[in-house]
Amino acid sequence: MAVLQTNKLEKHFDGVYAIDGLSIEVPKAAITSIIGPNGSGKTTLINVLSGMLDIDGGSIVLDGIRLSRFKSHEIPMYGLTRTFQEVRLFNQMTVLDNILVVLTERNVFSALFERHSNLHFMRTEELLKKINLWEKRNELAGNLSYGQRKLIEIARALAMEAQIYLLDEPFAGLFPEMLKVVVDIVKELKTRGKTVVLIEHNMDLIRELSDYVFVMDSGKLLADGKPNEVLNKREVIEAYLGE
Amino acid sequence: MAYLIHLAILFVIYAILGISLNLVVGYTGLLSVTHAAFFGIGAYIVAILGMQFGLNFFVGLLLGVVVAGIISFLIGFVLSRLGGDYYVLGTVGFNYIVWSVLLNWQEVTRGPLGIPGISRPKLFGLDFTSNLAFLFLAVIILGAIYVFSQSIVTSSFGRVLKAIREDERAINVFGYNTLYYKLTIFMIAAAMAAIAGSLFASYITFISPATFMVMESVFILAIVILGGFANLKGSLLGALFLIFLPEALRFVGFTEDIAAQMRQAVYGLLLVVLMLYRPQGLLGEYKL
Structure with a gap:
C-alpha cells in the first residue's frame, strides 16, 4: 500500500525540467531508495515533497490526502520530515x-x-x-x-x-562506526512501521537496506522494482554508471 | 551629580533601545535599521497627547505601545517579503517615511519646530518631575523590559528565533510558520522602542524630527553591535559605553565641541575595529 504518491509531478527551473512527469508510489512501512546520476532530480524531488519548492504541475498524495500547493511549515502535519544533502543545522x-x-x-x-x-x-x-x-x-x-x-x-x-522520513544521502561522508549507527537507525525505523525514503549512492547499502528502488534520470522515472532486479538492468547501469 | 543623573537617564533610555533591537537583530537575525522610527512614534504620541489633550504620560505611553505595535505589524508584514540586503534597505526606507511624516505633518507634529514643554510623568500622587525620581521610574521600566526580554530569549519562542536566524528555511520544514515569529518579535521590539521614546520625550521635554532620523537607528544598531549580538547584558554594556564615551573624551582634554564631533568618528572606528577583530561584539554570542 502506497503512503506517498506523485502523479505526473513537474518542477522546472527557467524552462529546464528537474522533474518531468514523475509518477511513483512509495510503499508504507518500507525502505525505498531513490537513485540516479547527479542532476537526475533526486534532491529536487525531496525539496518538492517537503514543500521547500513549489510544484509546477501534477500532484502529491500523502497518506490519502491530495496536495497540489502547500507550504513547508505544513509538512509535519502530514507526518513527513526530512534531512538535507548539505547538512543544515543551526x-x-x-x-x-x-x-x-x-x-x-x-x-x-x-x-x-x-x-x-x-x-x-x-x-x-x-x-x-x-x-x-x-x-x-x-x-x-x-x-x-x-x-x-x-x-x-x-x-x-x-x-x-514522523511517519515518513526523507533522508537525503544520510550515509555520505560518515566514518564506518558512524555509518553503522545510521544503518541501525534506518532499520529500526522500518521495524517501527515507519516509511523511509533514501537518496543514496552506495550500492551495497541500497542492496542491504532497500525494499524497493526508483531510478531517476533527467527528472524522469527510468526504472523501479526490487533492488536486485533494478540494479542489474542494463539501462540503469548505463545511466547510472555511464557504462 | 546632576550631570551623572542626566547621563544615567540617557543610558537607561538607550539601554531599552539596545535590548529591544537586539531581540530583532541579534536573536532573530533581522538587520533592522528603523528602530528610531518606533522610538519617534512613542515620543510623539506622548508629546501630542500630553500637550493637546492633557492626557497622562502613562496613557500616552500605553497608546504609543499600541500604535507602534500596529504599525510594526504592517511594516513587518511588508518587510517579510524582503530578504538579506533588501530587508535592510526596506527598514531604512521606513525610517525615512516616518521621519518625513514627523517633519511634514505640521498641523499635528509642528514639523521642524518640534514640540516643547512636554510634561514629566505623574501617577497616583507620585511625581516624577525631579531628575532623580525620573531616573527611578526609568530604571524600573528598564528592569521590567530586561526581565521580559530575558524570559523571551530563554523560552521555546526564543529558541525558535535563534533557529530562524541560523536557517529560516530549515526551521520552516519542522513545522514553524516563521512569519508569525518574526512579526511577533518585531512588534514586541517596536513597542519597547516606543516606551523608550515616551521616556525620552518626557525627560528632555522637547522633541523634533531630527532626533528620529536614520542616523539615530544606526546609533542604536551600534549599541547592539558593540555590546554584542544575542546578549542582553551586551546591550547594557553597549549603551553604557556609547553614552559615557563623549564624557570620557572630554576628560582626556577634548573641548565639548570637539568631543561631540569626535564621538561620531570614534563610533565609526569602534565598529570597524570590532568587525575586524570581534564580529560578535564585546559580549556577543552570534556572528553576523
Whole structure:
C-alpha cells in the first residue's frame, strides 16, 4: 500500500525540467531508495515533497490526502520530515538546542511562555545517546565534525516522530562506526512501521537496506522494482554508471 | 551629580533601545535599521497627547505601545517579503517615511519646530518631575523590559528565533510558520522602542524630527553591535559605553565641541575595529 504518491509531478527551473512527469508510489512501512546520476532530480524531488519548492504541475498524495500547493511549515502535519544533502543545522546553537527546538511548541503565543519540559530534555538525551553525541550536547553544532553534524541532523529528524522520513544521502561522508549507527537507525525505523525514503549512492547499502528502488534520470522515472532486479538492468547501469 | 543623573537617564533610555533591537537583530537575525522610527512614534504620541489633550504620560505611553505595535505589524508584514540586503534597505526606507511624516505633518507634529514643554510623568500622587525620581521610574521600566526580554530569549519562542536566524528555511520544514515569529518579535521590539521614546520625550521635554532620523537607528544598531549580538547584558554594556564615551573624551582634554564631533568618528572606528577583530561584539554570542 502506497503512503506517498506523485502523479505526473513537474518542477522546472527557467524552462529546464528537474522533474518531468514523475509518477511513483512509495510503499508504507518500507525502505525505498531513490537513485540516479547527479542532476537526475533526486534532491529536487525531496525539496518538492517537503514543500521547500513549489510544484509546477501534477500532484502529491500523502497518506490519502491530495496536495497540489502547500507550504513547508505544513509538512509535519502530514507526518513527513526530512534531512538535507548539505547538512543544515543551526550552527550557532548548541547541540542540545538543535534537538530541543523541534520538540517544543509550534504556536507562537504558547511558545512565548513555554520552557522545555523534563520530557523534552529526556527525549533529547535519548536521541543524542543513540548517536553517541550526548557528551557534545553543550557545544555549538557548527564546531563539530561533518560526520557528527550529519548524525545530529538525523537525530533531529527522529525527534519529529514522523511517519515518513526523507533522508537525503544520510550515509555520505560518515566514518564506518558512524555509518553503522545510521544503518541501525534506518532499520529500526522500518521495524517501527515507519516509511523511509533514501537518496543514496552506495550500492551495497541500497542492496542491504532497500525494499524497493526508483531510478531517476533527467527528472524522469527510468526504472523501479526490487533492488536486485533494478540494479542489474542494463539501462540503469548505463545511466547510472555511464557504462 | 546632576550631570551623572542626566547621563544615567540617557543610558537607561538607550539601554531599552539596545535590548529591544537586539531581540530583532541579534536573536532573530533581522538587520533592522528603523528602530528610531518606533522610538519617534512613542515620543510623539506622548508629546501630542500630553500637550493637546492633557492626557497622562502613562496613557500616552500605553497608546504609543499600541500604535507602534500596529504599525510594526504592517511594516513587518511588508518587510517579510524582503530578504538579506533588501530587508535592510526596506527598514531604512521606513525610517525615512516616518521621519518625513514627523517633519511634514505640521498641523499635528509642528514639523521642524518640534514640540516643547512636554510634561514629566505623574501617577497616583507620585511625581516624577525631579531628575532623580525620573531616573527611578526609568530604571524600573528598564528592569521590567530586561526581565521580559530575558524570559523571551530563554523560552521555546526564543529558541525558535535563534533557529530562524541560523536557517529560516530549515526551521520552516519542522513545522514553524516563521512569519508569525518574526512579526511577533518585531512588534514586541517596536513597542519597547516606543516606551523608550515616551521616556525620552518626557525627560528632555522637547522633541523634533531630527532626533528620529536614520542616523539615530544606526546609533542604536551600534549599541547592539558593540555590546554584542544575542546578549542582553551586551546591550547594557553597549549603551553604557556609547553614552559615557563623549564624557570620557572630554576628560582626556577634548573641548565639548570637539568631543561631540569626535564621538561620531570614534563610533565609526569602534565598529570597524570590532568587525575586524570581534564580529560578535564585546559580549556577543552570534556572528553576523
